[in-house]
Amino acid sequence: MDWTVISRNIDFLLGGLVVTFQLAVISLAGGIFFGVLLGLARISSRKYISCPATLYIHFFRSQPLILVIFWFYFFVPILFGKPMSAFISAIIGFIAFETAYFAEIIRGGIQSISKGQMQAAYATGMKHHQVMRYIVLPQALKNMLPSLMTQSIVLFQDTSLAYVIGLQEFLRRTSLVDSREVKSIELYLFSALVYLVICLTMSLFVRRFENKVHQGV
Amino acid sequence: MIDYNFDWGIIWQQPYGPLFLNGIKTTLILSACAWILAFCLGILVSVFRVSSSKPLRFFGATYVEVFRNIPLLVQVFFWYFAMPSLFPKPMELWLYDNISNLPFFLGILALAFYTSARVSEVFRSTLLSVPHGQYRAAYSTGLTPYKTYRFVVLPYAFRLSIPPLTTEFLSCFKNSALTMTIGVLEITGTTAYIESFTWRGLEVTTAASFSYLVITLCIIALMAFVEKKTRIAGMIHQAR
Amino acid sequence: MIEIKNVSLWLGDDFQVLKNVSTRFQKGRTTVICGPSGSGKSSLLRCINRLERFQKGEIIVDGLSVRDPKTDIYKLRKNVGMVFQHFDLYPHMTALDNITLAPQKVRCLSRQTAESKALQLLERVGIMDKANSFPAQLSGGQQQRVAIARSLAMEPKIMLFDEPTSALDPEMIGEVLDVMIDLALEGMTMIVVTHEMGFAKKVAQEIIFMDHGEIVEAKNTSDFFNHPDHPRTRDFLNRILSHV
Numbered sequence: 001m002d003w004t005v006i007s008r009n010i011d012f013l014l015g016g017l018v019v020t021f022q023l024a025v026i027s028l029a030g031g032i033f034f035g036v037l038l039g040l041a042r043i044s045s046r047k048y049i050s051c052p053a054t055l056y057i058h059f060f061r062s063q064p065l066i067l068v069i070f071w072f073y074f075f076v077p078i079l080f081g082k083p084m085s086a087f088i089s090a091i092i093g094f095i096a097f098e099t100a101y102f103a104e105i106i107r108g109g110i111q112s113i114s115k116g117q118m119q120a121a122y123a124t125g126m127k128h129h130q131v132m133r134y135i136v137l138p139q140a141l142k143n144m145l146p147s148l149m150t151q152s153i154v155l156f157q158d159t160s161l162a163y164v165i166g167l168q169e170f171l172r173r174t175s176l177v178d179s180r181e182v183k184s185i186e187l188y189l190f191s192a193l194v195y196l197v198i199c200l201t202m203s204l205f206v207r208r209f210e211n212k213v214h215q216g217v
Numbered sequence: 218m219i220d221y222n223f224d225w226g227i228i229w230q231q232p233y234g235p236l237f238l239n240g241i242k243t244t245l246i247l248s249a250c251a252w253i254l255a256f257c258l259g260i261l262v263s264v265f266r267v268s269s270s271k272p273l274r275f276f277g278a279t280y281v282e283v284f285r286n287i288p289l290l291v292q293v294f295f296w297y298f299a300m301p302s303l304f305p306k307p308m309e310l311w312l313y314d315n316i317s318n319l320p321f322f323l324g325i326l327a328l329a330f331y332t333s334a335r336v337s338e339v340f341r342s343t344l345l346s347v348p349h350g351q352y353r354a355a356y357s358t359g360l361t362p363y364k365t366y367r368f369v370v371l372p373y374a375f376r377l378s379i380p381p382l383t384t385e386f387l388s389c390f391k392n393s394a395l396t397m398t399i400g401v402l403e404i405t406g407t408t409a410y411i412e413s414f415t416w417r418g419l420e421v422t423t424a425a426s427f428s429y430l431v432i433t434l435c436i437i438a439l440m441a442f443v444e445k446k447t448r449i450a451g452m453i454h455q456a457r
Numbered sequence: 458m459i460e461i462k463n464v465s466l467w468l469g470d471d472f473q474v475l476k477n478v479s480t481r482f483q484k485g486r487t488t489v490i491c492g493p494s495g496s497g498k499s500s501l502l503r504c505i506n507r508l509e510r511f512q513k514g515e516i517i518v519d520g521l522s523v524r525d526p527k528t529d530i531y532k533l534r535k536n537v538g539m540v541f542q543h544f545d546l547y548p549h550m551t552a553l554d555n556i557t558l559a560p561q562k563v564r565c566l567s568r569q570t571a572e573s574k575a576l577q578l579l580e581r582v583g584i585m586d587k588a589n590s591f592p593a594q595l596s597g598g599q600q601q602r603v604a605i606a607r608s609l610a611m612e613p614k615i616m617l618f619d620e621p622t623s624a625l626d627p628e629m630i631g632e633v634l635d636v637m638i639d640l641a642l643e644g645m646t647m648i649v650v651t652h653e654m655g656f657a658k659k660v661a662q663e664i665i666f667m668d669h670g671e672i673v674e675a676k677n678t679s680d681f682f683n684h685p686d687h688p689r690t691r692d693f694l695n696r697i698l699s700h701v
Contacts, residue, residue: 062387062433063426064394067405071426075419078221157288164398171291184298192287192295199286350545353508354604357539358559358611359531368558373549449549451593 005183006190016173017194023087023159023169027094028152034095035102042107053103060100065161069093073165086167094162098155105151109144110136149206153199160195170194227417228424237421240407241428247325247403248393252386254329259336266341277337284334290395292331296323297399324396332389339385343378344370376447383440387433404428458484458615458646459505464514466500466670474500475511476670482615487647489657492667493693498650499542501667502617505648506530506537519614535563538608542620544600546592552579552603553588556610564611571610578606582636598629605636616640618649652697658682666690 006013041053060068072093077083084092113136121131160171168176174191178184227233265277284292297320301309312319347370355365397406408425412418459482466475475497482488490498503509505516507523507530516523521533546555556578557571566574579585582602584595592600601621608616618637622630634656641647641660651657657664657678664681666674666689674681674690685691 059430062391062430064391064405064429066394066397067408067422067425067429070405070409070422075422078419153286157286160288160290161395163290171288171294175294178298184302188291188295188299192291195288195291196283196286200282203282203286348545350541350543351547353503353539354541354545354547354607355559356508357506357534357537357617358608359535359563360559361531364562368562369547373547376549449593450591451595452548452591 001186002183003186005177005181005186009177009181012177013170013173013190016168016170019087019168020156020159020170023090023094023162023167024152024156026091027098027159028155030091030095031098031102031155032148034099036106038099038103039106039110042103043110057100057103060097061104063097065093065097065158066164068097069161069165072096086162086165090159090162090165090167094155094158098151098158101151101154102148105144105147106140108147109140112143113139146206146210149202149209153202153206156202157195157199221419223420224417225420227411227415227420233411233415233421236402236411237404237407237424240402240404240425241432243321243401243407244390244393244403245432247321247396247401248328248386248390251325251328251332251393252389254325255332255336255389258329258333259340262333262337263340263344266337267344281334281337284330285338289327289331289392290398293324293327293395293399296327320396320399320401324393324399324401328389328392328396331392332385335385335388336382339378339381340374343374343381346377347374376449379440379444379447383437386440387436390432390436391429458482458519459648460515460517461501461505462515462517464501464504464511464516466497466504466509466511468500474670475504477514478670478672479514480665480672480675482646482648484646485644486662487641487645487649487660488663488665489661490648490650490665490667491652491654491657491693491697492673496667497670498667499619502539502619502648502650505615505617506534506539508539531563535611536614537617538611538613538615539617540601540604540608540619540621542624544592544597544604544624546600546604546607548592551589551591552584552595552606555592555603556607559607560610575606575610578609579603581609581639582606583632596629597625598632601625601629601633602636605633605640609640615646615648618647618651620650620652622651622653654682654698666693668693 038053038056041049042057044050044053069090073084073086073089076089076092117135117139118131121135126134159169162169163172163175166172171191174187178187181187228237262277262280265273266281268274268277300323301312301319304312316322351369351373352365355369356362360369393403394405396403397409400406402410404425408418408421411421415421461478461480461482464475464478465473467473478497478501490501492498500509504511505518505523511524514524518533519536521528523530523533546552547558550558553572553575556575557568560566560571560574561568576585576588579588582605584599584602587595587599587603592603595603605621621637622633625633630653634653637647637649637656638660649656649661661678663675663677665672666681666685666687668689674685674687676685681690682694685694
């Protein structure tokens with residue numbers, strides 16, 4: 001075992017971690033934004049809105065993320081005739097993919113609100129958008145926050161797949177160092193540990209939050 | 218707009234057609250093997266997690282957190298690049314040289330351990346969702362804890378766990394694509410492989426996406442059938 | 458038949474549910490336990506067949522000590538049937554299978570014997586035609602009658618009822634009480650936690666009033682209603698009877 005390989009390359013590796021965080025944060029923002037739109041579209045009563053949304057969600061949920069990344073890196077540029085950087089295409093791929101998952105969480109959250117709540121609101125003379133804005137969404141958001149945060153942790157882990165298109169995020173840089181120095185055990189243990197600490201911290205946070213939500217009810 | 222001449226024939230052509238079919242077969246076998254292993258490990262770990270022994274519970278919790286919070290790709294790399302070097306050098310070389318299917322087997326292991334952590338969480342939460350009254354009712358008629366689990370709790374928990382287990386199996390199936398990074402020629406790996414020979418990536422990748430879609434739909438249809446068959450009359454099943 | 462001596466039960470470290478409770482229940486008699494919610498009635502019932510482990514005191518059921526770790530608790534439970542507030546039927550089994558499970562697995566009866574016995578019991582509680590229905594297909598009253606049949610199938614010497622009608626719609630309470638009244642008149646030893654005072658007046662020989670984990674008053678039925686000693690009992694009776 002030779003752990004100096006980590007300290008010797010720590011700047012390079014941490015630089016990768018910064019890229020990982022950039023990927024995660026931008027994709028998360030985009031994923032949630034489009035996820036809310038798509039989730040609302042999915043439960044729309046208008047067929048021409050809900051149908052395409054449902055198809056989109058089902059299609060992307062059936063695909064492996066790695067294939068989606070390939071699509072956006074290699075082939076979508078061909079179709080549009082414009083090459084894209086690995087970073088941009090990875091972001092687009094992640095957003096396109098995660099949107100489908102976030103949309104399902106949003107839908108579940110909205111549908112978890114009992115019919116009685118909506119009927120009670122309608123009975124006081126509120127309009128549809130008011131019922132959504134003041135009654136359904138505040139409760140739904142609280143219900144789905146734990147799942148949203150869990151999915152965010154998954155997304156954070158998923159960013160490692162940008163490895164396959166050569167984007168120099170944390171895992172790619174780990175493997176680059178490995179190919180130079182051949183210290184697989186130390187390097188992969190280190191990267192596993194870094195991911196573990198970050199994701200575990202986030203999931204402990206989610207759990208504490210969940211308990212709070214439960215106590216609040 | 219599109220500056221690309223499609224040649225869909227590539228998918229049927231020798232040797233790419235059979236190669237592609239072989240990729241589908243590899244994906245199916247790999248994910249099935251990983252699933253069976255994950256299922257058994259998952260049951261074991263969930264039993265640990267609800268056991269009364271503190272060390273076992275701690276072990277179970279650590280197991281789940283470790284395998285759930287490290288990206289699958291890191292785990293795959295660890296199994297393939299780091300694990301063999303834990304052995305003495307001659308053995309490591311022997312492993313890489315003589316086991317032609319090494320990536321396949323290590324891919325199964327990586328996928329199985331990763332999936333098992335999730336499966337055990339499904340089992341644990343369905344076990345916990347069986348109402349306490351069920352235990353009380355069973356105990357009050359003189360059933361032992363073993364018989365209570367065997368006849369009352371587990372059959373019910375099994376039915377509750379079908380929808381979340383289907384989701385986990387589908388994830389396992391899709392995640393098998395990650396083994397391409399260590400050279401397993403499953404669907405995605407085969408696609409990249411054919412692409413590198415033919416420059417017909419668009420056609421082959423479309424075929425790959427289509428394959429994943431169709432197989433996913435088949436699994437969903439199959440599980441919907443199983444769920445309908447095992448549905449408890451009169452009960453409204455809450456999909457979780 | 459059942460002797461309860463100085464039983465104390467704590468849930469958690471500092472919440473005492475039962476405080477030094479002592480009483481006895483005699484063979485062939487029906488006792489009603491009433492009292493405000495949180496008074497420890499249901500907990501006392503659950504201590505009798507060790508669904509709840511009490512920390513102090515002793516309960517003797519039919520000569521067997523409940524607290525003694527050497528007691529074969531499964532043998533004891535065979536003789537003590539219990540009916541719950543929320544029925545707790547096994548949702549994945551038909552009514553018939555709910556009833557025959559324990560006779561087959563605990564008393565080792567053959568399936569045939571267990572089933573013919575179960576059908577008799579279903580007839581007795583008046584829902585022969587629901588044998589092959591699943592719990593979710595039955596009304597609350599029907600479910601509770603199946604639950605009573607499930608307990609009776611073990612041929613218990615004692616029946617414990619834990620608020621058997623409080624989760625039922627008003628129009629279904631009668632059908633369950635009728636089954637219980639028949640059972641009491643046949644001479645079953647019954648302990649019933651309930652607020653159905655009409656039922657108490659009709660069949661109970663003794664009534665126990667509990668509050669804050671203690672037995673406040675225990676008397677024979679007519680004395681209990683006509684000459685309650687304790688002000689808390691009178692207060693409770695006033696509140697509960699004023700609605701009738």
